[in-house]
Amino acid sequence: MALVDMAAVTLRKEELHASVGDPVLDTMNFLNEITHRYLKAISFAPGRPYDGFFDVEEIFTHIRRYLDHLEQGGATPGEIRNALFQYGPTSGQIRALIADSLRKDENIDVRPESVVVTVGCQEAMFLALRALIAGPDDALLVSSPCYVGITGAARLLGIEPIAVEEGRDGFRCADLETALDAERARGRRPRAFYVVPDHSNPSGTTMSLEERHALLELAAREDFLVLEDSPYRLVSPGRQLPTLKSLDREQRVVHLGSYSKTLFPGARVGFAVADQRVVDKDGNPGLLADELTKIKSMVTVNTSPLSQAVVAGMLLAADGRTSELNTETSAYYGEAMQAILARLDECFPQQDRDALGVRWNRPDGGFFLTVDVPFRTDSAALVRSAEDHGVIWTPMSYFYPQGGGEHSLRLSVSYLTQADISEGVARLAQFIKSESTNAG
Numbered sequence: 001m002a003l004v005d006m007a008a009v010t011l012r013k014e015e016l017h018a019s020v021g022d023p024v025l026d027t028m029n030f031l032n033e034i035t036h037r038y039l040k041a042i043s044f045a046p047g048r049p050y051d052g053f054f055d056v057e058e059i060f061t062h063i064r065r066y067l068d069h070l071e072q073g074g075a076t077p078g079e080i081r082n083a084l085f086q087y088g089p090t091s092g093q094i095r096a097l098i099a100d101s102l103r104k105d106e107n108i109d110v111r112p113e114s115v116v117v118t119v120g121c122q123e124a125m126f127l128a129l130r131a132l133i134a135g136p137d138d139a140l141l142v143s144s145p146c147y148v149g150i151t152g153a154a155r156l157l158g159i160e161p162i163a164v165e166e167g168r169d170g171f172r173c174a175d176l177e178t179a180l181d182a183e184r185a186r187g188r189r190p191r192a193f194y195v196v197p198d199h200s201n202p203s204g205t206t207m208s209l210e211e212r213h214a215l216l217e218l219a220a221r222e223d224f225l226v227l228e229d230s231p232y233r234l235v236s237p238g239r240q241l242p243t244l245k246s247l248d249r250e251q252r253v254v255h256l257g258s259y260s261k262t263l264f265p266g267a268r269v270g271f272a273v274a275d276q277r278v279v280d281k282d283g284n285p286g287l288l289a290d291e292l293t294k295i296k297s298m299v300t301v302n303t304s305p306l307s308q309a310v311v312a313g314m315l316l317a318a319d320g321r322t323s324e325l326n327t328e329t330s331a332y333y334g335e336a337m338q339a340i341l342a343r344l345d346e347c348f349p350q351q352d353r354d355a356l357g358v359r360w361n362r363p364d365g366g367f368f369l370t371v372d373v374p375f376r377t378d379s380a381a382l383v384r385s386a387e388d389h390g391v392i393w394t395p396m397s398y399f400y401p402q403g404g405g406e407h408s409l410r411l412s413v414s415y416l417t418q419a420d421i422s423e424g425v426a427r428l429a430q431f432i433k434s435e436s437t438n439a440g
Contacts, residue, residue, distance in 0.1 A: 019156045024148050027398045030379055034386055042424035043392040044411040047201060047367050049235075049265055051415075053329055062313025063306075069316055088305045091293040092117025094312045098271050101320040105234065107246040108255065114275035116292045117303045121229060121258035121270035126153045126299070127292040128192070128227055128254055128272060133159050138191040139183045143171050145399035147201045147229065150194050163402040164193070168361070170205030171195060173214040180222050190224045192254075197244055199232040199366020202399045202410040206363070209241050216244065219252040225276070229256045234326050236365025237334030251276050254288070262322050262329075263314045267307040330365075336413040337363060339421050344371075347429035356436045367414040370396060375435045377409045384431070391427035 013021060035043055063084075070080050083093060092098075095112040102108040118124040129150075133140055140154055144163035154161045164179045166172070180190045195215075197207040207215075219226050228244045245255040255273035263269075274288035296302075318324045341362055348358055357374040375381065377395045386392050394412070396405030411428075413421060 017156075019152075019158075022152070022155050024152050024155065024398070027379070027395075028148060031382075031394060031398075034382060034392060038386040038390070038392065041386045041390045041392050042416070042420050042427060044413070044416070044424060044428070045392050045394045046415045047412045048415045049261055050329070050332060053332075059310055062310045062317070065313035065316050066309045069312070084305055084309060086305065087302045088308070090297045090302050091115075091289065092271070092303055092308065093305065094308045094315075095271075097312050097315050097320065101315050101322055102255075102257075102273065104320045105322050106243050108243060108273065110273055110275050114273055114287055114289050116272045116274060116289050116296065117308060118270040118272060118296065119300050119303050120260060120268045121231065121256050122149050122153065123296070123300060124256045124258075124270050124272040124292075125150050125194075125227070125229070126157070127295050128256065128274070129153055129157055129159060130295050131288065131291050132192050132225065133157070134191075137188050139188045141176065141179055141183070141190060141193045142401060143176075143193075143195040143200070144401060145202050145396060145405055146194070146401055147196060148399060150227075150229070151401045161194075161401045163400065163404075165404070166203060166205060170200070170203070171197070171207050171211060171215075173211050173218055176215070177218060177222075180218075180224070190222065192225045192227050193219070194227040194229065195244075196229050196231075198230045198240060199236055199363055199368070201232070201366070202368050202394070202396060203370050204361055204363035204366055204368040206241065206365070212241065212244055212247060216247055216250075216252060220250050224252075226253045227256060228253050231258050231261045232366040234262045234323050235330050235333055235367075237330045238364065240365075245273060259311050259314075259322075262326055263311055264307075267304075267310050269303060269307050269311045333367065333414060334365065336416065336418065336421060337365070337369070339418045340369070340411065340413050340425060343422050343425040347425055356433065358432060358436070367412050369411055369413075370408050371411060371432075372408050373432055373436065374407065375438070376406050378406070381435060384435070385428075389427045389431040389434070391424050391431060393428070 031045055035045060067080055070083055094117060095115040098115050099110055099112045129140065140159050140161050141164050142150060142161045144165050151161050162179060162183060164176050176193060183190050197212065199206055215226065226244055230243060233240045245253045258270040259267065272292055274292055276288040278286045278288050278291055314325065344360055353359060360371040361369055363369050382395060394410040396408035396410055399405060416424065
């Protein structure tokens with residue numbers, strides 16, 4: 001192992017971009033460190049899909065199916081070889097299959113030219129922010145608590161997101177309208193609003209149909225775009241409310257998607273649906289998707305053709321109906337959510353809840369729920385939980401871009417068996433009761 005030469009150049013951290021010192025990056029690294037330090041602890045932290053649904057051999061079947069699809073479509077052997085080995089188009093080579101799947105699964109009817117295939121949804125967020133937020137007078141608003149991916153991407157780009165606080169039941173359009181007025185009063189232009197309408201990360205809340213319509217009406221009236229991120233719909237049981245994009249009649253919604261939760265996390269294939277019309281100074285029309293593609297060409301060049309091939313094969317297997325591929329998984333996650341709610345009820349009878357001041361929400365899908373407690377759920381409390389009680393969770397304060405969540409924690413049910421959930425909640429209850437006693 002090479003030794004560090006102390007005489008070599010030393011960089012001053014304060015001279016690097018401010019984002020490298022952002023607390024969001026530090027807290028997520030801290031959470032990963034805790035998870036690896038206490039390997040025997042039961043972790044409710046990862047929002048990862050359950051490993052039990054993956055079959056290594058199926059990867060080859062999916063690739064073969066896609067290659068057969070290309071051949072049946074008239075592709076030559078050389079074109080098929082290039083589809084796997086060459087860089088491929090920056091905008092993606094499976095856009096038609098994605099558009100077909102969105103139409104069948106989500107009633108989102110867009111042309112393939114409106115789709116950009118990205119390296120996970122994270123890149124889709126980055127591209128959308130870089131294209132839409134032109135300068136310091138443009139404002140990005142986010143529903144808060146908020147997925148750290150969007151706030152992290154924003155800060156890498158030098159954008160300070162404006163938090164619109166959720167109520168206990170989730171997003172309220174009236175609060176967004178107030179925030180819009182405040183930004184305009186500061187001389188800024190509200191440009192985009194980011195939200196996870198369905199079973200959100202981290203809070204687990206779902207936006208009502210009434211609020212969805214109200215949000216689209218507000219976007220049209222106040223002239224801003226909605227960045228819709230909804231990765232948990234097709235892995236949740238029961239009938240889902242319509243996506244914002246499927247209700248969008250004025251092209252106000254940029255739909256950000258991913259196959260990480262529904263098909264294949266390791267493929268890192270996501271997409272952006274950006275069908276908004278863009279006109280240059282000479283009046284030449286194009287699509288926002290074209291502008292995102294230009295930016296992508298300088299960020300990742302293209303999305304892995306091999307990853308696209310696997311995802312394409314999976315889509316072809318179900319004739320584009322991703323929901324059918326997730327019948328078993330959505331049932332599994334639904335049962336996991338019901339199991340943790342039932343176990344919380346067992347470990348915290350109503351009398352104990354009232355006495356301790358503990359409460360939680362009851363999502364009907366997705367991976368996450370939140371628990372409110374009477375003590376600070378900071379990093380020090382997390383260490384005590386892992387070390388003394390063998391259970392890990394995520395502080396909700398990580399998800400508030402402008403402060404908040406100091407007495408709440410997030411639990412994820414996606415990665416655990418029901419046996420682990422049962423034992424993990426028992427350990428969590430011991431921790432909460434111990435901390436509550438000490439806090440009192």
